[in-house]
Amino acid sequence: MNKLGLFPAAMLIVLVTAKEIVAVSSLLTRQQVTVVHDRYASYPRWGYRTASVPRSATVIHYQRVSYRYVNGIVYRPVGRTFVVVPPPAGLLVPTLPVGFVNIMIGGTPFYYHYGTYYVKPVGQQGYKVVPPPVGARVDSLPQGYGKISLDGKTYYVLNGVYYQARVNEKGEVEYEVVGSNVNSL
Known part of the structure; x- marks a missing residue:
């Protein structure tokens, strides 16, 4: 266990299905996938597959893959289709x-x-895509984030990034990056 009271990601067993994320551990409780905010509701969800991308998409070659990028959405070619992926x-x-x-x-x-x-x-x-900086606070998270409880605290998680809800000085809920698999909780 680390200073935040969280176990490293390698110690967590998480089962992901199309409808839910099930965390399997005596310290975790089963929770349905939660849509945290609807700001991005009109965006294609990560994992969405399509036969074509918008004509305005820019081709970006990175690590031997020809990604397509349009307004924050990244498409990765898979066979004759494209899949929306996190950049x-x-x-x-x-x-x-x-x-x-x-x-x-x-x-x-x-x-x-x-x-x-x-x-x-x-x-x-x-602009370069970077790992989430610990301490960053955002007012919304896209669809598909899971919600887990660990040691009595609630975390929102996707792609190994853990967020915790905080209330700012205006009384508004924000989501703070508290750790990730990459920078070890």
Whole structure:
């Protein structure tokens, strides 16, 4: 167990089905997948498969894959179809999506949209996808996040990123990055 009272992700057993996420552990309770916020309700959900992408999509070659990018949505070719995927860390996109949110963490500006964090690399054009910075707070999460309880605390999780609901100074609920599989809870 780490300083947050969470077990490393390697110790958690999580079963994912189309309708629910079931966490199997004596410390976890079974919860249905929860839509945290509907801001992104009109966006295609990660995992959505389509025969074509919008004509306005930009082709981005990264790690031997020709991704398609349009307004924050990334499509990965799979056979003769495309699947909506979270952008991989390191992907350089030409523009930030409409509706992005500015976040400052430790003096570094980050940009957030649809579960993805970006930074502006020095000396490069475009914006680079980066792992979620611990401490970042956002007002909404896209569809598909799971909800788990661990040691009496509720966490929202997707792709190994754990968020915890917090109330800001205005009395509004925000979701704070508290850890991930990548940077070990």
